[in-house]
Every structure is written in C-alpha cells, then in structure tokens.
Amino acid sequence: MREFTYSRAASLDQALGTHARPIAGATNLVDLMKLEVETPDALIDITRLDLSRIERAGDGVRIGALVPNADCAADPLIRRHWPVLSSAILAGASPQLRNKATTGGNLCQRTRCGYFTDLSTCCNKRTPGSGCDALKGVNHNHAILGTSDACIATYPGDMAVALAALDACVQIQGPDGMRQVPLREFHRLPGTAEAPDNVLQPGEIITAVTLPAPPPGRQIYRKVRERSSYAFALVSIAAVIKVESGLISHARLAFGGLAHKPWHDPAVEAALIGQPPGQAVFQRAADILLKDARGFGGNNFKIPLTRRTLAAVLIEATRD
Amino acid sequence: MPDTPQARLVVNGTPRSFAGDPRRTLLDFLRLDLGLTGTKKGCDHGQCGACTVIVNGRRINACLSLVAMHDGDDVTTIEGLGSPEALSALQRAFVTHDGFQCGYCTPGQICSATAMLDELRAGWPSVVTEGLSGPSDPSDDELRERMSGNLCRCGAYSNIIAAIREVLQTEPREASA
Ligand SMILES: Cc1cc2nc3c(=O)[nH]c(=O)nc-3n(C[C@H](O)[C@H](O)[C@H](O)COP(=O)(O)OP(=O)(O)OC[C@H]3O[C@@H](n4cnc5c(N)ncnc54)[C@H](O)[C@@H]3O)c2cc1C
C-alpha cells in the first residue's frame, strides 16, 4: 500500500471541497489500495458523520449514505415496501462485508475486471491510453451492452440495480451546495476509458439515496452467478411488475452484469406495458433489450443467458 | 497536515491504543501489535472470512479495515469468546462435532457464527428466507447462506453446520456468551 495521510471528518463541511478521498466502509477502497490500483495520498474518514439514518421522506424514504448495507436490507420499512432492494443487497458480497459496506461506498465500488486489478496488464481505466487487455483476453464477466473500444468492464454491484428499478435519486453535497442525480444517470458508460465511473466530482460527498413512493406490483431480484453465494453477478435483474385484468400495467426493469452501469431501457418496459403476459411478449422484450448486444468471446454466453433469465423473471413476476 | 492517527479501542475487554502508520489494518494491529494471533490472515482481500472479528456486536473482515478508523470501538476476537478452560458454546460444539481439520479457518468461523446467531435472533433476513422475514427455524440452506462469508479449504462444512445447529437448538440464548 502507498503512503497516505489520514484524517477524520467531524462535520460534513470538513469533507467537502478537499482533494482527500472519502473512505466509509473501506471494503473496496482498502482492497484496491493494497493492490496499488488506488493510490490516494490523503484519506478522509467520513464514518463519524450523521448520515446513518433511514427516514421516511413524504411517501418515500431517504437512506443515508453511511447506512450499512446489512441495516438497509433488514430495515422493516425497506423490507415491506421496497423488498427488491433488500433482496438485491442480500444477494451481494457476504454478511461480514454487508455489515461494513455503506450505501455511498456501494454505489462507487469499482469494476471487478481482472485486468483492472492486475498492474502487469494494459488497462485504460487504470492507466489511460495503455489499451484494454480484456478485449481479446479473459472477458467472461464483461459487458455486452454500452461497451466501447476503450473499455468493456461492468459495474459489478447489486444494490444499484434495484435502485435503478425503483427510480432512486442520489443526493450529492459539494462545496457549492446540494444536487440530485437520478440513479440511472449516476453511473457512466465507458466511452473513452479515461472518463470516470460516475458523475461524482472530487470534493463531493454522497449524502443519501432517496426512493419515491413504493411502486405497485411484485418486486423480484434474480441474480445468476458462478456459485450460489458470495460471488458477483453474471447477469442480474431487478423487476417491479404489476398485472391488472390480465394485462401488464406497470413495469420497471433494470439489469446488472451487462454494462458499465445498471442497465435500464425504457423501450423494454414499453414493450411489456398493456400486453398480456406470455412467452411471445417476453421474447419481444428480450429482443429489444439485446438488439445491440455484442459479445467479446468469453462473454458471448451472456446474451442467451440474459434472454432466459428475463423470461424466467417475467414468468415469476406475472404468475397469479 | 494531519497528525499521526490515533485510535483508542477496547479489545476483548482491555483498553488499547494505536498511533502510527495509517496503513495498519485492524487485522495486522491485532496480530502484530497485540499478539492476538487467533485471528487469521487468509486472503487479505475480504474473500475468505479467516479474519472475521466482532466489532460493536457486528462481524466484519478485519483485513479490509484500517485500525485508525476504529477509535472508540469494541472489538472481540476468538481469544475474547472463551478460553481453553471456559470454552464458549460454539467453541465447545466445534470440538464435539469436529468442525475443522487444519483449523486455520476456525477462529473466523466461530466469530462469524457467534454474530450470525445474534443476527438470526434479531430476525435479519437472508437471500434464502422466503418473503424476507427472519426464519424461526432455519434450514441447513439458510445456515449455509448465512455462513457463506467463511470459506473452509479443508471442506469441514457439514460438521461446521452440525456444530452451529447444536448451539442453535440447545442454547439459543447463551450462544453469544
Ligand atoms: C470479496 C468481495 C465480494 C463482494 N461481492 C459483492 C457482490 O456480490 N455484490 C456487490 O454489490 N458488491 C460486492 N462487493 C463489493 C462491496 O459491496 C463493496 O466493497 C462495498 O459496497 C463498498 O462500500 P464501502 O462503504 O466499503 O466503500 P469504501 O471502500 O469505503 O469506498 C468505496 C469508494 O466509494 C467512495 N465513497 C464511499 N462513500 C462515499 C460517499 N458517501 N460519498 C462519496 N464517495 C464515497 C470512496 O472514496 C471509494 O472510492 C464485494 C466485495 C468483496 C471484497
């Protein structure tokens, strides 16, 4: 690990506008600092800030940036009204990690591309302009949607996939005030890989994630992975679906493991709404979702896997 | 320029302090500075659970935490759960059921299981819990999922589950003693 200075923020103001990197649960940042993939020269410990509450906000809820993932998943309000969020969190990492991982840190976790964490390889994300060894290398867990020639990494998290299906907003505090970013616009596509993972600017702090009123219908999180626990998603789907009088009346779908951000495509939802549930409709939704999908060898299997997982989720979501 | 980081924490009931290089992980602090070598280093990257300790009642991976961040915290390691003369219920059950072979993962398994039983009592859900309600009578699958953060290279899993189940059934209140 490279040397760094450490300080503890006693107030939010102290954490804003500084070049020091915020550290919260430490489970991603310390991991990457040990590998010297991350080399901040200053850390600011934000864990003492008052950002650990889950509170009602109108008909919705405000989840503080420092709420541990385990607490969010176990919260009675979240379990009752936004169960897809509990399920997504519980499908990720391990109980020990979920006890430390925080809402804000989870959103900012970095890709699990094996080249990104191996300093002996070429990786545009780690070393801009060096190339991308994943393009022709081991890429079974890489993206099939929204890729670029510079980077085909995925955003690996689960929680954010559920948040994307729940129309969540990220509250960000900077030295000049607060801004709100819809979760679906928080993470970025790779484009030129020098571009950062998300829209957070240095000196800004995520203070909370907000959810609007609970959506109608059934909520499901389905994660397909290489072992049944403690593994990242190959493909995951967060679904909120309501069927009324035999027709799908509400549909929200977000996908993990497919892209550099939780993937959301309004055309997929539009293809479902107003239709009777059934294989023909489900396959059409998959056709739309995967229209521009592209495999890179090792991850070609994700295209049929996504199609089958989507059908399975929609069958479960629309069953009587 | 910030000063050398300072942290005062309680480890197994004893007040301890840290002042030094902020790169010190909680795991290295316990093992190298305090000589509490019961807590093991397996992967050093959050992937195996050998370093599991209990901080303020919660199980965490000590390898992915900086000791400087633990000012004011209460830490329990395997040494704090019981002693050879007075084993905790889970320590005793691991012996009874042969819940190990080489024993390297065992301190982490026992710390993890101790906190896991508290999570069960608190009604925490898991991904295998139907309807996200905490299970009153956890199945083996349920226990396996809840212990999935602890790998055992020797594959003592079935005996580990047997040990945990015994404590769960016989001493539901004293398990976290
Ligand atoms: C073995 C292993 C398996 C895992 N499996 C999964 C999995 O299956 N699914 C999954 O989703 N995740 C998984 N994870 C990742 C885990 O969820 C993340 O490490 C965790 O959520 C990060 O949160 P943290 O609070 O520890 O972040 P930290 O490590 O403290 O920080 C991560 C990043 O976020 C920034 N940051 C933190 N808080 C804020 C804030 N409030 N404002 C601005 N920036 C902030 C930091 O500067 C840093 O860049 C796994 C991790 C490990 C080690």
Ligand code: SF4
């Ligand atoms: S896919 Fe992205 S993160 Fe992985 S090697 Fe290529 S540039 Fe780096």
Ligand code: FES
């Ligand atoms: S040593 Fe900490 S999880 Fe492996």
Ligand code: FES
């Ligand atoms: S007993 Fe050897 S690793 Fe578990």
